[in-house]
Amino acid sequence: xxxxxPAPDGKVARRVLHFFWLTDYSASMGGKKIATLNQAIRESxxxxxxxxxxxxxxxxxxxxxxxxxxxxxHVGPAPVSIEQFFWPELQADGLTATAKAVRLLISELSxxxxxxxxxxxxxxxxxxxxCTDPEGEYDKAIADLNHTPWGMKAxxxxxxxxxxxxxxxxxxxKFSNQEKLGILKAHTPEELLNFIKWASTEATLSSSxxxxxxxxxETSNVALSPPPPTITSSTEPF
Amino acid sequence: MEETRKTVPVxxxxxxxxxxxxxxxxSHAKDGRPCQDAHAIWSSSFMGEPILxxxxxxxxxxxxxxxxxxxxxLAIQAAVGEVIASLPVAGSVGAWRPVSLAGEEExxxxxxxRWRESVVADAGRKPGLSPDGEGVPxxxxxxxxxxxxxxxxxxxxxxxxxxxxxxxxxxxxxxxxAPVPKDETLLGMVTYSLSSRDSPGLWRTARFPIGxxxxxxxxxxxxxxxxxxxxxxxxxxxxxLSERVTGFGIERVGSALPGxxxxxxxxxSGDDMTLVLVSLNPVPGAEGxxxxxxxxxxxxxxxxxxxxxxxxxxxxxxxxPNAS
Numbered sequence: 001x002x003x004x005x006p007a008p009d010g011k012v013a014r015r016v017l018h019f020f021w022l023t024d025y026s027a028s029m030g031g032k033k034i035a036t037l038n039q040a041i042r043e044s045x046x047x048x049x050x051x052x053x054x055x056x057x058x059x060x061x062x063x064x065x066x067x068x069x070x071x072x073x074h075v076g077p078a079p080v081s082i083e084q085f086f087w088p089e090l091q092a093d094g095l096t097a098t099a100k101a102v103r104l105l106i107s108e109l110s111x112x113x114x115x116x117x118x119x120x121x122x123x124x125x126x127x128x129x130x131c132t133d134p135e136g137e138y139d140k141a142i143a144d145l146n147h148t149p150w151g152m153k154a155x156x157x158x159x160x161x162x163x164x165x166x167x168x169x170x171x172x173x174k175f176s177n178q179e180k181l182g183i184l185k186a187h188t189p190e191e192l193l194n195f196i197k198w199a200s201t202e203a204t205l206s207s208s209x210x211x212x213x214x215x216x217x218e219t220s221n222v223a224l225s226p227p228p229p230t231i232t233s234s235t236e237p238f
Numbered sequence: 239m240e241e242t243r244k245t246v247p248v249x250x251x252x253x254x255x256x257x258x259x260x261x262x263x264x265s266h267a268k269d270g271r272p273c274q275d276a277h278a279i280w281s282s283s284f285m286g287e288p289i290l291x292x293x294x295x296x297x298x299x300x301x302x303x304x305x306x307x308x309x310x311x312l313a314i315q316a317a318v319g320e321v322i323a324s325l326p327v328a329g330s331v332g333a334w335r336p337v338s339l340a341g342e343e344e345x346x347x348x349x350x351x352r353w354r355e356s357v358v359a360d361a362g363r364k365p366g367l368s369p370d371g372e373g374v375p376x377x378x379x380x381x382x383x384x385x386x387x388x389x390x391x392x393x394x395x396x397x398x399x400x401x402x403x404x405x406x407x408x409x410x411x412x413x414x415x416a417p418v419p420k421d422e423t424l425l426g427m428v429t430y431s432l433s434s435r436d437s438p439g440l441w442r443t444a445r446f447p448i449g450x451x452x453x454x455x456x457x458x459x460x461x462x463x464x465x466x467x468x469x470x471x472x473x474x475x476x477x478x479l480s481e482r483v484t485g486f487g488i489e490r491v492g493s494a495l496p497g498x499x500x501x502x503x504x505x506x507s508g509d510d511m512t513l514v515l516v517s518l519n520p521v522p523g524a525e526g527x528x529x530x531x532x533x534x535x536x537x538x539x540x541x542x543x544x545x546x547x548x549x550x551x552x553x554x555x556x557x558x559p560n561a562s
Contacts, residue, residue: 005482005486005490005491005494006482007494007498007501008475008476008478008479008481008482008498009474009475009477009478010465010471010472010474010475010478011465011466011467011471011474012464012465012466012501012502012505012506013464013465013466013506014505014506014507014508015463015506015507015508055265055508056264056265056508057264057265057506057507057508057509111425115467115468115469116420116422116424116425116426117402117426117427117459117462117463117468118426118427119426119427120426149425150425153425153426
């Protein structure tokens with residue numbers, strides 16, 4: 001019997017993986033740091049596309065929050081498909097409103113904006129300094145992030161730039177929920193380039209691979225293994 | 239993509255019609271993984287009362303659940319097997335109900351226990367795999383699966399669910415009922431499982447009268463995850479599917495199911511997919527009884543269907559695997 005029944009209605013779509021950059025563009029990021037950041041994110045985009053090509057059921061949608069005196073959308077708030085995503089140049093200026101950036105992120109991680117069924121979002125924070133928001137604001141923002149359903153489930157990574165004395169390691173550690181990984185410390189432009197590429201592709205792949213599991217035997221979120229060591233010809237620090 | 243299996247609707251007079259389909263997802267086909275879904279449709283009568291049991295299971299997949307395709311097949315067997323085992327206990331005509339109203343151990347608890355026993359037995363038959371060599375909890379994890387069940391007699395339906403997946407009822411007027419509410423504690427792609435330590439407490443169950451009838455859907459999560467919004471757009475799909483059944487008959491809809499599911503997997507979640515449909519006739523006295531009875535235009539008869547997507551063998555006694 002010929003079967004020419006039209007398929008039932010309903011919009012079909014691939015699984016959406018929401019990817020958020022949170023990038024510091026405070027004055028201390030000037031020079032090599034911001035130049036390397038701009039370059040690294042641009043170079044990571046085709047790598048993410050290539051990595052996710054093995055998972056055609058996944059659609060990566062990307063957004064970016066930039067923060068200095070304030071936190072604003074660099075790309076967004078509407079998510080942009082990875083194929084359409086373009087990274088506008090960042091120019092360093094101002095302070096380091098990390099708490100405000102986290103707050104902006106939280107506003108997009110509610111179950112009202114992201115359905116309960118979905119892949120864990122990827123959130124990568126890149127910073128070289130101390131949060132300059134009023135004291136306690138950062139901890140409050142992190143506490144709220146940890147109580148936001150998708151904030152808890154997200155793959156959250158932090159990349160620190162420069163010398164350990166320049167940035168607030170405990171502060172950045174609170175953003176990361178990758179216990180084995182801690183924070184990624186980029187002392188040199190080459191390390192920053194590598195970490196941004198590695199973190200963005202590995203986190204995207206890990207989220208894409210995540211699928212139904214027995215919740216009661218799986219207590220932790222998606223966990224990433226440490227990155228391979230950076231083989232570098234240049235050790236010149238920032 | 240796997241060879242399309244013939245999907246033959248099963249008539250269960252006077253309950254209605256049922257058909258189902260399990261398909262290997264495009265991502266599984268690409269990686270050479272088996273379909274980890276399974277479903278069973280079992281019908282019979284006991285002391286003159288019609289009985290229909292439907293089970294849908296979704297093995298978790300992944301390295302930690304490497305035998306979950308077997309776990310899914312064992313899950314549907316456990317569900318139907320427990321129905322059969324419970325029949326003689328019912329005792330008298332008209333007294334049979336799939337689930338006792340009070341007093342006895344809950345049906346789903348017995349299904350869970352039966353599944354666990356069958357997993358241990360299955361492991362014992364596999365070379366190099368024995369619960370003696372590893373703890374039973376770890377073994378159960380390897381077989382981990384969800385399970386959705388619908389048990390229907392002449393007047394009412396009981397549904398039970400552990401883990402993700404969807405059970406929807408589209409009424410003749412187009413309204414949609416979700417007898418088992420979504421578990422708001424689940425977020426992302428995680429799910430509860432028959433292998434969960436406290437699995438008897440993780441079941442969600444409901445009982446409802448068939449009344450005006452309608453189309454009952456049981457589906458694994460791969461299907462609803464293929465829609466832009468797994469809730470609202472999936473409801474659009476369910477309502478539209480009900481219209482297709484009304485307009486074209488369940489036999490033609492059943493024939494179209496494999497192709498549709500393959501399309502959803504290709505353009506959507508990539509996951510394995512199972513969809514079982516039960517077209518419920520209105521019960522005598524209910525609104526729409528005269529108009530809807532027998533409207534599929536198919537000859538009445540009896541039949542059973544079972545399919546283990548993982549290819550691990552036929553289900554419990556009585557069913558006949560579909561021909562490929």
